[in-house]
Amino acid sequence: MSRQRIRVGKYELGRLVGEGKFSKVKFARNMETGEGVAIKIMERDTLLKQKMVKQIKREISAMNLIKHPNIVRLHEVMASKKRIYIVLEFVMGGDLHDKITHDGRLREDEARKYFQQLITAVDYCHSRGVSHRDLKPENVLLDSYGNLKVSDFGLSALPQQVREDGLLHTQCGTPNYVAPEVINDKGYDGATADLWSCGVILFYLMAGYLPFDDQNLMRLYKKSCKADFKYPLWFSSSAKKLISRILDPNPKTRITAPEILQNEWFQKDYIPPKFQEDEDVSLNDIDVVFSDSEEQLVTEIKEIQPVFMNAFELISMLQVLNFGNMFEQHMGLVNQQTRFTSKHPAKEIITKIDEAAGTLGFNVKKRNFKVKLQGANIGRKGRLSVVIELFEVAPSLCMVEVHKAGGDTLEFSEFYEKLSSALKDIIWKSKVNIGEIA
Structure with missing residues (x-):
């Protein structure tokens, strides 16, 4: 499973906090300082069609001139090929x-x-x-x-x-x-x-x-x-x-x-x-924002990330299954689902799984942080099918869940032993307990 993260310059865009006729305002976070800001986003084509460029330039110029504790602060202005971004102080108390x-x-x-x-x-x-x-x-x-x-x-x-x-x-x-x-x-x-x-x-x-x-x-x-x-x-x-x-x-x-x-x-x-007044900001840069100069443009980067699993979801998952052993024999049965944790980056984990599964002769289909595997050979109960999903449980800790979607359970057990051996360099814990994750 995955979620999309959008970055513009040094800012990571978050939820929508306001919407006007020609703009949207989103909460964002400065990834360098951690500070929350509001970003007013406007489409270039819309501003041109509505003949609003002069008005937006005037708004930016006015806010550049005024730095006062009772006026919403303008941090900076950015532009991409398609959009103009006005980065403002985030004010969260309503109007x-x-x-x-x-x-x-x-x-x-x-x-x-x-x-x-x-x-x-x-x-x-x-x-x-x-x-x-x-x-x-x-x-x-x-x-x-x-x-x-x-x-x-x-x-x-x-x-x-x-x-x-x-x-x-x-x-x-x-x-x-x-x-x-x-x-x-x-x-x-x-x-x-x-x-x-x-x-x-x-x-x-x-x-x-x-x-x-x-x-x-x-x-x-x-x-x-x-x-x-x-x-x-x-x-x-x-x-x-x-x-x-x-x-x-x-x-x-x-x-x-x-x-x-x-x-x-x-x-x-x-x-x-x-208040301590800042130095005056040069207004000469405003025209540059609306120009097509490639050097001045920022790029909107869309990055797919694994779904973040909160503590409640994690504990609920761990309470459902017994993880004393990864494949504990009990009354002649073998578990059809297991998981391991890794301290490696999510993208690296998915790449390693892809490489290992291909080496083992499985057909691999990836979609963000979910991988579907299908064996080439027909086994006792048809082709073995495996689904692997990656969850982020902390900024530097991922949980990888591996479960059988089809085929024979013993064949799944043999497959996982080979897979875990191939992934030994990235597996941190192969026996997952509540105490170890919490």
Whole structure:
């Protein structure tokens, strides 16, 4: 039996953890350090057909510019002939939307903690010239310690996208969180628009529902443009004052990030982030990732490995059979199944079995880590058929199970004696006990 292991560069790909319209995100492990990461995988052809190359380049460029403890970290970008791989920090605590859906609205002090982390992260982005433009609870992740991590910079804007008037003009974002000036199509400041979205998120965390919500988009936008919403009774007066200043439809009078950072409600129990900024990453390498240069491409290696047998499965197997002797005579019968262990690599074991069985005159059929043997001669009960399966019970220990699938049992016993003699250099234990494996 076997399982497939896929490696890309120094990373071994694991389970699927997320899926978007044009990408898949898989958990992976850095085989050099053992660190878990998330790898966003995109098909080159899809990106070209959907004209998304510029957007992906922009996302990578934006994440290269920002290294902050409350922003999902970009480790590196790789490319093969068919795919683009964005290697990211793995964040395993879900997102803010899931948390509110599952737990309901947050207490004011808990909402404040998340809002503090959100604002410091967003303000840092703005200091680097990056506007997120799609801030919403689904794009705000939580790590295993409950710390906030801003993610998904696919709609972000860089300084070079600002026009001569000093404004952005692309309408984008999620309707419930989009600032009124983005909808009005007269140009907008990305940083100021991001703060509006932060205000909507804060309201959502404390209320458990959105301030602006309507199935009809026109009615929804009208509510946003007029700041038409009501506060729940449990909001404190200081929280309402701050939110009102953030959800100001006029971007010119809307509160700024430095003003939020000095706000009395915001400052309560505030702990500034501590981080050591890395050196700036050169953005010149991004174009290379999308080029066809053979030197820059990685290879996706698919490697077949034996199935790993856990302790429960191993003990269950050992309890079924008595392994006092490999072929213990009992009431005139010979065992029809046995096994041995080896400390040699799985592929080497299979190769040795193949060579030995061929020398003994058996027809060999291999499929990954399962071998089927059939004798050339017709015996007392037809041709002897043997199935050999390899299991990995530890990183450096394999169990090889040998059992008779057809033919005479005594002939099977004679075959195994010859096989084990041929394999004497790789067999570690020919008598398997629970104590010896455990």
